[in-house]
Amino acid sequence: MGQQALSNLTVIDLGDFVSAPYCAKLLADMGAKVIKIEDPHGGDSARRSGPFLGDVPNPERSGLFLYLNTNKVGITLNVKSRTGLNILKDLLKTADILVENGPPGKMRQLGLDYHTLWTFNPRLIMTSITPFGQTGPYRDYKSADLISFHMGGRGYTTPPQVQDITRDRPLKAGGRQADFLAGLTGATATMIAVMARRLTGRGQHVDVSEQEVVGMLMQSTTPLYTYAGRIVKRSEMVLAGAVALIPCKDGYVCLEPMLDHQWQALAEVMGNPQWAVGEMCRGRPARTRNWDAILDLMAQWAAVHTMEEISGAAQAKRVPGMPVNTVKDLLYSDQLLARGFFADIDHRATGLLRYPGSPYAFSGMSRDLVHPAPMLGQHNEEVLCGQLGWPKQELAALRRAGIV
């Protein structure tokens, strides 16, 4: 097992909630040394967002916070105070990367705009993740995951195939997909800047827009407008003849018998009933026309079979078909368990819990997430005294002054 890929990088995480902390987590989980800086009064707002262990709100027991901050070292610092700001600057002097997601202009207010930072660390890369980026007419707009997802274009046609377009409003995806995608893209762009630094020796400011990040999901969809002048609606049967999301005995399954040979194989799985091999299903255009009726017939067949039976039989004939897994199904998935996807992490405030793991497996590296998220201010002494050389008695004074 070799060293982790990013173990020679030091990152200062000034982020809050999801996007920037997720960016820093991805770097931390790959071995970067990440120092998370939280406000002494309450810390990261993800600490106040659920789910909480036992449903009891507790800043050390937020599942969202715990997941987003694995493998980080955590300190508290009031960066609005002169002393706090100087401590942050000391940390930035030797850092490779600063990640933040404050509104545009906030870093300047703190006296930490990129050009100032550059004067004392020209190798520093500063990554700013915001809803709409650092420039342009919407740069100061306020947003939320909901709005970024919809303004990036992916919400308008979600969910597909609604019956009543005036009643069935556009939806966001489950979870906080825009925020997480922005974190992932922020980490990607940060690594681009790290590669650039190898060529030029200097750092730079990386500006990531969450709206544009969601826009990346649209690249195979926009041609419907840019080539065909169409505005796709939620009511259109875009999945007709291709995607069957149907109830079965113990849940739902998703089958995609898009091609003729896949449909024929699926018909065989269903025991070649008359309807499936007859005129109604002959060729994709016929299936597309009759899809509603076909879905009903498929659902009748599926009603007596389980998700695993149906997807297993479909896969045995190379038909794309998988269960609509709930989180419970996923935590018992033989596939995910065999791959070691989940991570079991022991945190002082929660005990051992199972977390989602890294979204990739590197042959030369361990997939395990080793260290739990920091408690609020857990590493103050280690970082301030151990790394920056503050005497221990002054740390006590800094605490009394509300700086850490």
Place this chain on the structure above:
Amino acid sequence: MKGVSALGREPLPLNGIRITDFSWALAGPLCTQLLGAMGAEVIKIETSKRLDALRGAEPFADGVPGPNRSGRFNNLNLCKKGCTLDLTKPEAVELVNGLIKLSDVVIENFAFGVMARLGLGHETVLKIRPDLIYVSSSGLGAAGPKKHHVAFGNTVHAFSGLTALTGYYQGPPRGIGGTFSDPLTGITAAFAILAALHHRADTGLGQFVDLSMAEATLAQLPEAVMDYTMNGRVRGCEGNRDGSMAPHNTYPTRGEDEWVCIAVSSEEEWKSLCRAMGSPSWAAEDKFSDMFRRLQHQDELDSLIGEWTSSFSSREITDMLQKAGVPAGPSSNLEQFVTDPHLRARGYLFELDHPEAGRRTVSGLPWKLSHCPEPAYWPAPMLGEHNGYVFQELLGLAGDRVAELTASGVIC
């Protein structure tokens, strides 16, 4: 290409990195487009015997089908070079091995086992080039009892847990209307490649990266996973709801099927929203007086707000509320998205000429770098467009050898 790009400009961050790109459809092509725009030389391996699925997908320029006329293909393959080889022929595999020897990265997203059958599996290839970064991406990954399972995007959404969480509140699973896990996996692959390149630059070590689209998606659903591991709760569809914000939804506007989002996270924003609505008497009612109560009565709240929004356009609501400090914005349809003035002003959306498809709007990178030249975007390769460059310039074949290989169907 060392340091300075072909155009003699200042170097782009990935100049000097070469990628042999076997990927097709969506996930891999998005990844290599991002890296190509940042200066990597991406060589896409295709065959006219079995076209990239997107080359055959509608819509086509002017409605006329043709491998170089597909909007979806042309949107996902900017900044790449393309060559054609029939990899079922041993000479083609030999040629591609020569190309891999000149490459830093290999990426593929076929179903499990396809590359190994072609003699191009990672075990074989990493023996030839131990410092290569080899990325395999598939629905459920390259290991595990279900590695053979085949999937398209919607099947992966289902497996990953995303479908079960996407739908109207407490209703049946409905899923996302469009691509999600494919592009997400593409970005994940780009990050993994960059991390591996960084590691290689310091250690000289290559890497096999095993990517599962389902895992890439599930890594972005921690709240649902942790609510189960912490509390045994199985979350279902959420609609547009958020556990700590109300109002938080999409609302109808004056336009037909035109919607606007509003997300209120604090009392201050609520008060500003009420003022913007002209302080209606219902807004002062007890049942809406704090976040807890608004969350409890959000269905009623949503219909009352919807009555107000219905008199305006999504643009008017957005302007009014953003001025008042309330987070709001349109649920953009394709036209609103493609013509979004902000995305245009930032240069994210721009026009690009394609030799067969003409001038079309495309999107660039979702990031801006302060001290890096603007990426030089060029259109997707026509089928086999760079055969001459790849086979003669890079691999050093003579012109008559190329003609021979073309005649025998190796290059095709």
